[in-house]
Amino acid sequence: MRRAHHSGMEIRDLEWFVALAETEQVTRTAEGLHITQPTLSRAVNRLEKHFGTSLFDRTGKRLRLNRYGEVVRAHAARVLGEIDAAEQRVGAMLDPQSGVVSLGFVTSFGSWLVPRLMQEYRQQAASAQFLLEGGPADAVLEMLRQGSVDVAICSPKPRDEDIHWHPIAEEPLRLVVGDQHPLATAKRIDLAQVSDEDFVALRPEFGLRQIFDALCAKAGFAPAIVVEATEIPTLWGLVASGAGVAVLPVPTPGPLPKGTKQLFIKDSGAVRTAGFATLRTRRQSPPVARFIEFVHDHPLIKR
Structure with a gap:
């Protein structure tokens, strides 16, 4: 059931989460996204607050995507894919030369x-x-x-x-x-x-x-x-x-x-x-x- 509260989750939070889920390394992911490590950590915290559970298991400085994170990653990838497809389709529709x-x-x-x-x-x-x-x-x-x-x-x-x-x-x-x-x-x-x-x-x-x-x-x-x-x-x-x-x-x-x-x-x-x-x-x-x-x-x- 969808929770009634709004955590301020944004599309870019999903993008950053998917990137981190691939590497499971905060430093490397932050550098690849050209953001600071605290910024990346706050995005993950917003997602975890939204879903009400940790998405990574933490052992010292190491991260491992857990079973909840696996579910979120699968759905987030589909969401981001649909958004990208929508942007391309709307962009084509708005093109003065070929639009609808x-x-x-x-x-x-x-x-x-x-x-x-x-x-x-x-x-x-x-x-x-x-x-x-x-x-x-x-x-x-x-x-x-x-x-x-x-x-x-x-x-x-x-x-x-x-x-x-x-x-x-x-x-x-x-x-x-x-x-x-x-x-x-x-x-x-x-x-x-x-x-x-x-x-x-x-x-x-x-x-x-x-x-x-x-x-x-x-x-x-x-x-x-x-x-x-x-x-x-x-x-x-x-x-x-x-x-x-x-x-x-x-x-x-x-x-x-x-x-x-x-x-x-x-x-x-x-x-x-x-x-x-x-x-x-x-x-x-x-x-x-x-x-x-x-x-x-x-x-x-x-x-």
Whole structure:
């Protein structure tokens, strides 16, 4: 059972004890450690006080590691080995060139924006490592607040005063309809013109849904949402099946999903701006600080 008292034992006490256990000679060990003999003796005394027993048998000026000392030496060697491994691992993680950056991001940015930033950054820091965590906007911001990610890419701009948000990319939003919809041949539209339509949309915790709700409110109507989903590809499929219309970002280069048409939205603000979020109060590690500097210096990306 662990004793309740605290003896002031330090890691260096364990290091010195292991060295002494190897030689069983105080003078030789002290000289090898570049410390005085009394300093070494006090370290051993602290350990013996902590464990409540002698760790060496003393016969005159000679020391012999006893059975209690053998146990402590075995465990101390493992402890010191683990500490050394931890120092090496943390050191590697903190290396600005090869360290680890934990990045949270809104899921739909994972198909284009996140890979692009990572690819460009690794041209500067080829050994940089990333831990990626995707999710809806609310969940990504909570990850940032809780410290499970270092930085985040999200939209829209958070209202939290403790979060710094730097715009890094813009993508236009379009009204998406089925290819058999009466509006399929139109090119441009005001959102107010589709106020009576059935809509399919993401769930409220997603940033794109929050932008969509704000656009509709600005256009003077509350949308009739008949289906809520958690993924943008699902919405494209629902539109193609005739379940409703949707406001979605312009897809990545290539043809539109089969059975759909997109219309330019004339309303101002029909754009999704992605921002790079950091916690103002958090002290950043060197690799994270370097990545933040890279992103802040990056020109605004427009799709």
